Amino acid sequence: MKYPRFALDHNNLELLAQLQKTFDIEFEEKNIDYCEVFSKNNCSIIYYNPARIDNDSIAHELLHIWLSTFQYASGNTLYLLSLNDENLSKIFNKNLCAYIGNCMDHIKMYPRYISLGYNPEKFVTLGTREKSNINDLTNLDLKVSATIYRSNAIELYIGNLTSIYADHYPNNYSKHLKLLEDMEPDLFKKTMTFWTNWKEFDIEKIDPIFYSDRAIINNYLMEMEAWLSNKHVI
Numbered sequence: 001m002k003y004p005r006f007a008l009d010h011n012n013l014e015l016l017a018q019l020q021k022t023f024d025i026e027f028e029e030k031n032i033d034y035c036e037v038f039s040k041n042n043c044s045i046i047y048y049n050p051a052r053i054d055n056d057s058i059a060h061e062l063l064h065i066w067l068s069t070f071q072y073a074s075g076n077t078l079y080l081l082s083l084n085d086e087n088l089s090k091i092f093n094k095n096l097c098a099y100i101g102n103c104m105d106h107i108k109m110y111p112r113y114i115s116l117g118y119n120p121e122k123f124v125t126l127g128t129r130e131k132s133n134i135n136d137l138t139n140l141d142l143k144v145s146a147t148i149y150r151s152n153a154i155e156l157y158i159g160n161l162t163s164i165y166a167d168h169y170p171n172n173y174s175k176h177l178k179l180l181e182d183m184e185p186d187l188f189k190k191t192m193t194f195w196t197n198w199k200e201f202d203i204e205k206i207d208p209i210f211y212s213d214r215a216i217i218n219n220y221l222m223e224m225e226a227w228l229s230n231k232h233v234i
């Protein structure tokens with residue numbers, strides 16, 4: 001165990017001590033703007049910049065490690081289950097799935113982050129800023145024709161809706177949401193249902209048969225498959 005070169009506060013020390021019962025956690029200095037965690041099996045390395053570090057960012061990374069104890073299906077599952085489908089694999093690529101997985105974590109860790117007394121503004125970089133830009137959405141061009149859709153535009157659509165849904169800060173997205181819903185009502189509904197199901201899902205009660213995290217992802221992909229069945233994605 002290597003401790004970082006700055007003082008962890010009481011809450012972080014307690015969280016770290018709790019996690020160390022299961023994980024081997026190390027801190028490593030790196031020239032980055034933010035803090036990040038890399039985990040494999042039960043080993044985690046938290047990378048941080050000693051010039052920019054604060055306890056809020058460390059708490060954020062420790063909570064990512066805490067969430068890995070629940071082993072729920074996440075972005076990687078979404079990616080793997082889409083791989084063999086011609087249309088789905090064009091949309092749910094590695095980038096989008098990693099982003100969705102990160103947001104799935106953020107929704108689940110935020111309540112604990114706040115209960116530990118950390119700052120909402122520091123939960124992510126530029127934490128209060130709008131997570132979706134209305135001009136980007138206005139310029140979103142989903143279709144080439146009635147049945148031919150652009151995969152990169154669908155990816156942006158889902159990415160933006162995910163950003164909005166996962167935003168911990170109470171920004172007003174009513175215009176963004178109206179625009180997205182009017183643009184493609186079915187895609188909107190299916191993606192919002194996925195997020196609502198995930199938000200309501202209690203990760204502490206996972207049961208592979210009776211209370212399944214995988215079912216939420218499976219349902220979303222089945223819905224997406226149905227939506228795409230009469231479309232061609234390029």
Ligand SMILES: [Zn+2]
Nearest residue numbers: 060064102106
């Ligand atoms: Zn994070």
